Amino acid sequence: MTQFSLKRLAVNPTETIYLNHPKLDAFLSLNKTKEFLANAAADIFSNDNPEYYTPGMELEVLSQGVVRLLINAPATGFKLIFNEKNSTSQGSDVYALEVTKDYVAFLSKNESGPANILATTKSIPALLEPGVDCYYWFSVDKKNKLLKYGKGDATQSLTLLTYSVKENFLKNLKYVGSSLDWSTITKRKIYELPVTIQLPPFVIGNEDITLEDIEAGVITSVGNLPKECQMLHSVVAGPKIILTDEIIVGIRGSLKNGKLKEILDKKGEQHADPKESYLRITLGMDMGYSPGVPFVLELWPGNGHYSPIHTHSDAYAIIKVLHNAIDCFFYPDLRKQDIKPYLKATFKKDQVTYLTPTLYRTHKLYNPTDDFTATLQCYRYASEDKVHYETFDFLNDKLEVDTFVPNTDLTYTQLKDVLKKEGYLTTPLKSKSEAA
Known part of the structure; x- marks a missing residue:
């Protein structure tokens, strides 16, 4: 067998919290995060959940791929949405990523709040970096029923949040929406393949x-x-x-x-x-x-x-x-x-x-x-x-x-x-x- 020297270096561990809807209230109450999440969401998005769509920001394969964006010096949080249509989802089922300075969450609808949270993390490396240019990415993988989020290169080693969808994976997602006006995002890219295993160097x-x-x-x-x-x-x-x-x-x-x-x-x-x-x-x-x-x-x-x-x-x-x-x-x-x-x-x-x-x-x-x-x-x-x-x-x-x-x-x-x-x-x- 060929000999190789490869060392994965220590990275700050993510503190991922997986939420199961039937037990959501009890879980949040136990961990004292329900009030925190609700207040943070209200602070950043109030009752407004904007969605912007633009030509070219579409998945090549339904419910499969990665969107990677350079967000320039954000002042507030943002959302990315995988949607079946290129218009406001209006409460219908989607997969959304919410990135704020206090937490990151995967959502089942483009509506902030505990009822729609699939998974969340408060790990510092995963959070929004206000005032700093940074690449953020969101991966959807229908074959393995996985959602992934990270920063920098879209690769397994830099994944900061993962959620495994247990059933009824949304299989017809095509369009990528954003809470930010697309004209403010100068560098954006869609990849056909989702983030799966790390291809070795x-x-x-x-x-x-x-x-x-x-x-x-x-x-x-x-x-x-x-x-x-x-x-x-x-x-x-x-x-x-x-x-x-x-x-x-x-x-x-x-x-x-x-x-x-x-x-x-x-x-x-x-x-x-x-x-x-x-x-x-x-x-x-x-x-x-x-x-x-x-x-x-x-x-x-x-x-x-x-x-x-x-x-x-x-x-x-x-x-x-x-x-x-x-x-x-x-x-x-x-x-x-x-x-x-x-x-x-x-x-x-x-x-x-x-x-x-x-x-x-x-x-x-x-x-x-x-x-x-x-x-x-x-x-x-x-x-x-x-x-x-x-x-x-x-x-x-x-x-x-x-x-x-x-x-x-x-x-x-x-x-x-x-x-x-x-x-x-x-x-x-x-x-x-x-x-x-």
Whole structure:
């Protein structure tokens, strides 16, 4: 069985309260929450339960999918509603999510109050963040009869509230309503698949998958990747995508006292911590379908060099380790409130990981070993992306979102020239076109 290192990091536990309608009053009385919920709901929504609908905010499959929204600096709470029609539900059965600064609840109708509560939590991580931009998501899953809610990426690891519908699941929900005017929500997305199991960050070729791997659930097969990732994987996954022993020895030596060390030291001077630096060696040219050159050999010196927490222009990516190993920390979102990772994975030589605009997109790479690490990063925009955001966003030393234009420290040809001049590279390395 393939060996992987994956650690789910501690996150504040949710305090989920599941409510059973026939015992609702007794349960609420016992826990002294009935008055609290009623007062909070009255404070935020009074007797008004607005619903706004807009074209495009529709589930592709009835009662299945996720709505994910960026709510900009909300002053009050909000609701999201899965509805059979694109007009006010007027007390009919729906699945609604209510997010406030005091509690979060799943509702059976778009009416605040204990009688309609399916499940609720007062866990601080789940609550509304007034005055702060944040992604919120709501998942409906008719096959497994589940409702889920979370923040950041729509993924199982970031689920903050879950409710299992015991019977009579609403199977004809199509439209997504909001208590907020849709014109105030600038970033919104519908996903066809609901949040179910967490697709692991480790990618393995179909020829290497075992029954034990499937049972353990620690791998993602190439066939399960989005088409953009599959295209990138087909280029870099081959057995000849390697660094030769000569090049490895040369890079190690040059990082110690050669040209690569000189370049690295200059980059380190730009940061409060000089170890927040690494080298970008580009391969080929910018083809127009990625942020910068699509293929980048990144060199991570040992003893704690790392990247800032960053994202990749809403692009898809494949990362293959060519030498040594790298730690990867994954974060819910790119903001100072989310600098605690929810997942850590260690990728070793020849192992592959991936990221998408919706999964594992915010991360930090770190080399804790004594030796340097080499990774091959490959990027591609979504086929339907007509904007092509050309910069990487990252958290700077002040934990503010800053931008970085993908550049190059050296091309791969220039790297080989450096190693040759420094006496490390003696064997000519030619492409197939040069050999012909």
